[in-house]
Amino acid sequence: MISFFRNFFQSKIGLPIFIAFLLLVALAFAASDITGSTFGGISGGERAALVGDDAISTSELASTANSALNQVRQQDPTLTMPVFVDQGGFDEVLKQLIDRYAVGGFAEKYGLRAGENLVNSEILQIPAFLNLTGEFDNETYQAALQREGLTDAILRRDLSDGLLAQQLLVPALASPILPKKAAKQYAALVRERRRGQIGLIPSELFMPEGDPTQEQLSAFYSDNRTRFIRPERRVLRYASFGADSIGETAAPSDAEIAARYEANKAQFEASERRAVSSFVVPTQEAANAIVERIRGGVSLETAAREAGFNVSSGELRNREEMASATSFAAAEKIFEAPRGGMAEPAQSTLGWYVARVDNVETIPARSLEQARGEIAEQLRTEKSAAALADMSANIEEEVDSGTSLTEVAEAYDLELQTTPPILADGRIFGQPGPGVSPALRPLLDSAFQMDESEPALDQLIPGVQFIVYEVQEITESAAPPIADIRDEVARAWRFAEGSKEARAAADRILEQVRSDTPLGEAMSAESNRLPPVDRIDLARAELLSQQGQNIPPPLILMFSMAEGSTKLFEGARDAGWFVVDLDEIVTTLPEDDDPLLAQTQQQFAQALGSEYTTQLQTAIRAEIGVERNETAIDAVKRQLTGEN
Incomplete structure (x- = not known):
């Protein structure tokens, strides 16, 4: 745990936050000072949950959720808070905060301590707090805390909780070993083969033909608003400049060429x-x-x-x-x-x-006339670089003093260009294709942190090509008015209605299959012409070999079912329903000396650790006691998603 915590500070981008139980301290890193603050009409000190004798305030919950979202955005820059909440991120953040408090309280209850000297020793070993000589530097320490919105007290508490968790969890979870008898059963799963059928009932075949009424459409949109949220997009306005912007001012004069020749005459001798x-x-x-x-x-x-x-x-x-x-x-x-x-x-x-x-x-020696071209090119390059440096410095001074981008462009005869609305990952909103120009991609991180109409200067190619730019327009992430996307909502409504009818058909087919009617025959009995049944004859090893690829979820379901069972699986986005029918499982237990047995025990060590973790945290929460304030939690959730 502590070595992991140290690694947080090795990153130049700050203190990453991950959602995982064993990373207990991480989710509180960006929590601001919670005393006396307010949060969107909710008292900042109001309890979101009480864990033992410790309260989790609404402000800590909110700031921790924001920090978790920022971390996830490093992998998915377009993710929004409403989508994060809708996908369970907020609930996971609260769960981890509760676990963090519970483990700390449980450890202290049974006499575990993390003294000041121990915490100090951990701080002294965090790379981000060391100076160039490798020694702890208080100024560097304070700057790092300020950069991440932390205080010394918050960091020390997090480190203390982490040390307590280490003392408590490491001995409890050390070296889990799967018994050989159980390992045989799991090893046999790797080589098992499953045979069955999968039938698809597409929602599209059951969609209503007419348009929905305004009342139906409004109700559907209200219930499914998060499905239509558009990510934040920004319009950039910019002008680039380089040596070609200098013009004739970089052309050397005859006198300059002659002076350079005289100053370097030895260079032109034989x-x-x-x-x-x-x-x-x-x-x-x-x-x-x-x-x-x-x-x-x-x-x-x-x-x-x-x-x-x-x-x-x-x-x-x-x-x-x-x-x-x-x-x-x-x-x-x-x-x-x-x-x-x-x-x-x-x-x-x-x-x-x-x-x-x-x-x-x-x-041979060269005269002034013979060397003129070479000298002129050298002088032109030098003067161009100097003029470009002066120009970029002057423009930077202009924008820093509040001069608008339009005024800068007019003063320096620069051509302004405007991007279409772009997303944080560089895609152009609403358009397929490669997205924004590769030259602009390095600017996106900064551009998505800027305010509107605040120009900035940057280098596209250091010392050679510059760009002055601003955010012309910011469109916040939100679900658009229904009138703007009526056709899209109507199509989604038709799919949703079709999914209801497809579910009814799937239920009828399921009932027949469970009454010993073959799946293909049951599907053929439907009035709508359904796609043919896919027959499956697959070994689990073949499925495992596809890990990292897009494995169809119904196949995954088939490999978790009991022999002779039939189940339904709902497709994503109301696409339809799958009927998964498993006929036969062929399994062979490995021998005691089979290498697969030892490999299985080794691989399951991590899974056992996770299982023991889950059991331990459940027991700790039960002993410490957890009271959730659902009213306050819902208020925080609404505030984060902009519903208040």
């Missing part, structure tokens, strides 16, 4: 570049002897090989580059030797160079 093949020997005597042999007719490569050295061949280099690659003395000797000749041995830090001049390139 020069020479040489390429050599060489190796290094430890003593001057050895180098002299080898050079004499080579001058006597032995090749450099042969002499090196016989002496136990490897030859390296270099590229063309001028005198300075050669000195850097070898040594100053060696470079001097190399540039004195003739093409194809041996240079006199010269010392370096590694030993004595034995070098042959392989190639000589003579570069």
Whole structure:
């Protein structure tokens, strides 16, 4: 637990919050100071729940739910609070808060303690609180707390609860082992094969043909509003600029070109570049002897090989580059030797160079006119970079002082562009396709935290391409007026009505199948022409091999049913109903020495830990006592979803 907590602070993005029982401290991280505050018409100190003698306030519940949503948004940026609540996120947050308080209270009740020194030692080991020398730094500590909306007291309480939970839970959940007899049963499941049929009753075949009345549509929309919530979207207005925005101001004058030529005249004098093949020997005597042999007719490569050295061949280099690659003395000797000749041995830090001049390139001197183009390009690049830096600095100063984006664009002759409404993940609202321009994607995190009409400057390519932008319009996440999406709601209503009739048909078919009528025959007896039955003959191992893929839920249901049973399964979004009929299960128990047995015991260790955790937390809640204030909880939920 504590090592996990430390890892929270290693992230540059702050203190992540995960919903899991063993991460008890996490969900309270972003809870603000709850004393004397108010929350949307509810007293901030009002109890959402009483756990033993400790109260969970409505403000703590609300802020914790917001923090949990922010964490989930790192994987799903378009998720909204109403959808989060509708999918059970809020209820899970409350459950984990209750568990957190219960475990802390239970641990203290039975004498477990997390003293100040122990908490201090944990704080001292959290990387985000350390300075560049690896030591705890109070200023860094306070800045990290402020950045995450925490106080020292909240952090210490969370750490204390975490340490108590560690003392309590780790011994209770240590090394769970699945008994061999039970492991055999579970191992057999991996190799079992199931045979049966699955029938689909699509809602579409039972949909009413006419349009719903306004009363029907309004009632349906009211009951299913969360299905139609649109994510927050924003319209960005921006202008990019780079070297092409500088224009002729970066063009160098004749005087500037001449001055640069004079200042660097040595660069344009006649020069020479040489390429050599060489190796290094430890003593001057050895180098002299080898050079004499080579001058006597032995090749450099042969002499090196016989002496136990490897030859390296270099590229063309001028005198300075050669000195850097070898040594100053060696470079001097190399540039004195003739093409194809041996240079006199010269010392370096590694030993004595034995070098042959392989190639000589003579570069003639260049006049001002001959060097003009090269110098002009250098000056143009330098002046353009300087002008662009000045321009970006001036624009940044303008936007920081409150100048509007329109005024900035006019002053610097920039072309403003506007995006369509975009989502936080870069998709264009209501349009398929790749979404917003890749150049704008790095701006989205900042853009979805900005207020309207507050321009900002950023770099698309550091030092080369800049962008000044603002959020022109923010459309909050909400369900639109029914008039705006009447056709969509009407279609959803027809599917919902069709689903009711499909359910009735599924019930009739289920009754017949349970009366020993074959599934295909029962489906054929329906007045609507239903799709043919899918016959299933599948091993569980085949199903497990598809993990991570989109496994049809009815198949998953079939592998959890008893032999000879038939069940119904509702498709998503009122798509229809499935009748799942399991005829036969073929199972073979593994032998005692089957490797699958040990593998099963190992894999079930984690599942057993989760099971023991569930049982322990249930027992702890029962002993400590939990009272929920459903009125206050519902009020928080309504406030979070904007229903108040």
